[in-house]
Amino acid sequence: MAVVASAPGKVLMTGGYLILERPNAGVVLSTNARFYAIVKPLYDEIKPDSWASAWTNVKLTSPQLSRESIYKLSLKNLMLQCVSSSESRNPFVEQAVQYAVAAAHVTFDKDKKDALNKILLQGLHIMILGCNDFYSYRNQIEARGLPLTPEALAALPPFTSISFNAEENGQNCKPEVAKTGLGSSAAMTTAVVAALLHYLGVVDLSSLSKDEGPVDVDMVHIIAQTAHCIAQGKIGSGFDVSSAVYGSHRYVRFSPDVLSSAQDAVKEILLQEVMASILKGKWDHERTKFSLPPLMNLILGEPGTGGSSTPSMVGAVKRWQKSDPTKAEETWRKLSEANSALEIQLNILSKLAEENWNAYKCVIDICSKQRPEKWIEQATEPSQEVVFKALLGARSTMFEIRNHMRQMGEAAGVPIEPESQTQLLDATMSMEGVLLAGVPGAGGFDAVFAITLGDSGSNVTKTWSSLNVLALLVGEDPHGVSLETGDPRIKEITSAVSAVQIE
Incomplete structure (x- = not known):
């Protein structure tokens, strides 16, 4: 059964630079531009010989970049190993997978761990999709000779491919994706963490109300912050992940030393141990409700x-x-x-x-x-x-x-x-x-x-x-991470069709 989760992009309205240091606050607005992660089993059933294996397979697809990466996940130390070409690696998704699986290991008792291994041995297929608003399509609009208007942007199909920059010899190089600054990596990491934690049974996001989520959302927040910081190679203020999880709010950052164990995690320390200390850590970030006044x-x-x-x-x-x-x-x-x-x-x-x-x-x-x-x-x-x-x-x-x-x-x-x-x-x-x-x-x-x-x-x-x-077609939407009912491409296409006005 596939699980689909989404998380919003952000606009930091006040607090630029200052938000890096406690106790300075920033006001961050979450938007209706969302990143989606779809998690489902790679195989319909567990292969008979797979129990003897200490590895399982993970496939990551990103249709907008026409990319697919294959990994092996060690069931012992929970580390991923890329077995496809390394160009297509995505450190944010890699860390999200490792830390989400580690969180399941840390929080589950023996019976639940056996069930977890069964789920993992079916393999994981993760697909990521970002709304067009995260990326700049200005060049495509100009190339089509269209005016620079929101209507021209709305005419692009949902989840449009992101163009690669070709090198002089005509080879596709790592795409320098022009972005609009909405925090795509934070929204993507949060969506993947949320979908995986729900899929593995660590949290239940189906009870998320429109106003205030259960404690489970805090778990999504801690793991998404950890994965995002490790993938970035530094501990940022975390406001972008916080708004991807909780929506619009006033934010004061967490003390960076809560993640020191993850930073110091030498290969010898099992990821499970690192995760246990992070979950026990004192997460002292502050958030206060905030959204734009009416009208x-x-x-x-x-x-x-x-x-x-x-x-x-x-x-x-x-x-x-x-x-x-x-x-x-x-x-x-x-x-x-x-x-x-x-x-x-x-x-x-x-x-x-x-x-x-x-x-x-x-x-x-x-x-x-x-x-x-x-x-x-x-x-x-x-x-x-x-x-x-x-x-x-x-x-x-x-x-x-x-x-x-x-x-x-x-x-x-x-x-x-x-x-x-x-x-x-x-x-x-x-x-x-x-x-x-x-x-x-x-x-x-x-x-x-x-x-x-x-x-x-x-x-x-x-x-x-x-x-x-x-x-751009972006507006404020104060809601944070959420569980979706189906593949967003189907929903987006039907809403795009209904939005086309017949003159």
Whole structure:
């Protein structure tokens, strides 16, 4: 029986760089772009001679990259060995498999371990699929002579193949996949871990409610964080995995030493022992519920300058912190205060919507049709005035955040908000109905985001198109990891067909 799990991509709205250090917080929004993992047995039944074997087979397929890898999994030390060509290896999926199987070993008693071995001896077939939004299809759209519009993007088939970059001699090389910065590796790792843990019976994700999942989700979180960090070769802040598991929230990172046993895991230590100490570790990350206030929409635009390398930008900022600690500390303090202030204004807006929906809705309707400098003139009564004030407060805080981020980039010598992005963001923030615009996460040339009010999003996408910026089809969806009922390709194709409007 196949198990399908999915996990969302993310946009880090506030907390870029600061989120790397406790106790700084970041606000991360999960999106409706999802990564899917399908896990099923490789064979219908266990071969008679397989009990004598200390190995089982694992097959990983990635249709979008036209790739297939075959592995052997040792049932003793739970390590994977690639037996197909090494070009197609995927370290994130490899670590997800190893740590998920190790978690089953650690948590099961003897009877359950026997059942686990039976499942494993049938082999594992894992397929991964990422929504188109994770990747840049700009070149394909331009090659077809189509305009840079969301409609052109929507016309692409679901789970479209990702093009390879051919080398001069015409050989296919490792594809340099142009990404949109939604955190594909974190979403992919989380989806694979969730599907495997459910398939192996370690967790039961079928009871996931729309609001709050059971404790089982925490297990998915710990194992996905571990696998993702080991695959990356470093311990990041983990906000991308956290939002892939839990959805939109305010996040404070875990202490890195909780993963020291995994980092120090020399080949001699069994993976089971490493996993046992990680599960017992003090996971001290913090998350607080957060999602955008009502009638606000997240939109993302791809400026077409290619993504930026987050690790190298983070490295440059860290070097600057060491070389000029006083200035760095002051900038971080101001940035941290501005991030908190923005979060407070957005929470106030959510509360105002709850307390007086009519006044709130009326103000959002007005602002969605006006340029921001005209907003405050429209207030006719006190209940509306507080909403206008909170909106304008959020805007001025966003300008402040961007200012500090730019200063940090200039001091560190990296383009956190490059000049071209500054012009685009300023133009966006002056449009009708735009509350905020910024560069998410570490900044650079990745996609930009805007938070729009009411129905004003379509005007933004049109204007972006004229500025050679491709508006993506992504929006906020506050839900995290979930169990799916079937193959997403069938569902995506039927919804794509029904979305086509016949003129």
